[in-house]
Amino acid sequence: MNESLLDAARKTVPTLRENAERTERDLTPAPDSVAAVRAAGLFALTVPSAAGGSEADLRTQVEVLAELGRGCPSIAWVVGLNAANKGVARLLLPDAAQEAVLADPDAVFCATQVVSRESSGVRVPGGLRVSGRWAMASGSELASLAMVAVPLPDAATPVPAMALVPLSDLSVDRTWRAAGLGGTSSHTLVAEDVFVPDGFVTFPDAFRPIPPEAMFAGGLTVLAPMIGATRGALDLVADAIAGGRAPYMTTYARVADSPLGRYWYTEARQRADTAMRRTVRVADVVDGLPPGSDLPVTERAELRIELSTAARECREAMELLLDLHGASGFVEDNPLQRLWRDVAVGTRHPFFTPYILAEDYGRLSFDVLPTASLAL
Numbered sequence: 001m002n003e004s005l006l007d008a009a010r011k012t013v014p015t016l017r018e019n020a021e022r023t024e025r026d027l028t029p030a031p032d033s034v035a036a037v038r039a040a041g042l043f044a045l046t047v048p049s050a051a052g053g054s055e056a057d058l059r060t061q062v063e064v065l066a067e068l069g070r071g072c073p074s075i076a077w078v079v080g081l082n083a084a085n086k087g088v089a090r091l092l093l094p095d096a097a098q099e100a101v102l103a104d105p106d107a108v109f110c111a112t113q114v115v116s117r118e119s120s121g122v123r124v125p126g127g128l129r130v131s132g133r134w135a136m137a138s139g140s141e142l143a144s145l146a147m148v149a150v151p152l153p154d155a156a157t158p159v160p161a162m163a164l165v166p167l168s169d170l171s172v173d174r175t176w177r178a179a180g181l182g183g184t185s186s187h188t189l190v191a192e193d194v195f196v197p198d199g200f201v202t203f204p205d206a207f208r209p210i211p212p213e214a215m216f217a218g219g220l221t222v223l224a225p226m227i228g229a230t231r232g233a234l235d236l237v238a239d240a241i242a243g244g245r246a247p248y249m250t251t252y253a254r255v256a257d258s259p260l261g262r263y264w265y266t267e268a269r270q271r272a273d274t275a276m277r278r279t280v281r282v283a284d285v286v287d288g289l290p291p292g293s294d295l296p297v298t299e300r301a302e303l304r305i306e307l308s309t310a311a312r313e314c315r316e317a318m319e320l321l322l323d324l325h326g327a328s329g330f331v332e333d334n335p336l337q338r339l340w341r342d343v344a345v346g347t348r349h350p351f352f353t354p355y356i357l358a359e360d361y362g363r364l365s366f367d368v369l370p371t372a373s374l375a376l
Contacts (some may be wrong), residue, residue, distance in 0.1 A: 043106045133189070262370065
């Protein structure tokens with residue numbers, strides 16, 4: 001665990017919290033928040049130390065992102081996916097493309113690894129011509145480079161090519177207007193007949209298996225900000241119920257004077273703490289894998305269920321906290337409702353799909369294969 005990085009993250013929280021409302025309103029992280037994160041070196045979490053980065057392990061990333069999420073879940077989400085994307089780029093992209101990604105360790109790098117039906121590529125001498133639209137590219141308006149999945153209609157396999165494209169060659173369609181995580185700039189990237197040189201494309205025949213650390217990095221780095229958001233809500237509600245907030249039409253002067261009110265808060269805190277312990281345990285398991293090793297598919301399923309359970313615990317904690325706080329927690333200028341919406345959306349990321357993970361675990365338990373998940 002890198003304590004200096006965690007301390008740097010803590011120091012950004014007041015700025016992130018102060019600008020969280022603007023971040024959501026503008027559908028992109030506020031400039032002051034971006035500047036604070038960049039000055040703390042947190043856009044370089046997974047950049048190798050030789051290239052000017054922190055080369056943080058997954059446990060450190062989880063701790064840092066949870067702290068950022070306490071101030072602003074949207075920018076914590078962007079920082080987390082930037083970290084995961086840079087790690088995946090070093091596995092998927094050719095050497096020249098990797099060098100471009102690492103050229104500025106503090107730059108933001110966005111990616112959409114989901115294949116879009118609205119995109120296609122055609123091989124031409126020296127590279128690939130790309131057109132299409134790729135939705136939900138978190139950090140799109142901050143990024144200088146993007147990695148996109150490009151289907152090749154004439155390819156012998158359905159696996160797409162992965163192309164590294166400068167944002168200067170793309171446009172951003174501001175399509176991300178969601179109930180939560182509105183400030184993540186998760187908009188749609190648009191390419192119109194963009195040429196990508198061979199050195200910046202990984203074609204299907206050059207793909208290598210993605211190791212467990214890369215697969216779990218995405219789930220861990222989107223869950224940690226949600227744990228941070230839950231902790232931020234705990235802070236807000238603790239201040240409210242310990243202060244002058246009284247339960248309606250009761251003899252109590254404060255919510256905290258009610259034994260069950262204190263118990264309700266403790267239950268919420270325990271759920272947030274348990275979610276963090278589960279998440280850190282998964283990070284420690286993956287960090288502890290020897291280089292080049294793999295995880296048995298049953299253990300992968302178990303670890304994914306751990307993270308899915310942690311996501312559910314964050315939602316349960318938020319519901320308890322809103323019950324304690326009452327209806328005023330839903331007033332638009334109350335940050336509690338924004339944190340609640342962020343957690344509701346972020347914990348529904350496809351990595352955590354609980355019913356599919358439960359189905360997969362049942363299949364593995366009784367040797368009913370293959371699993372429903374294509375990338376378990």
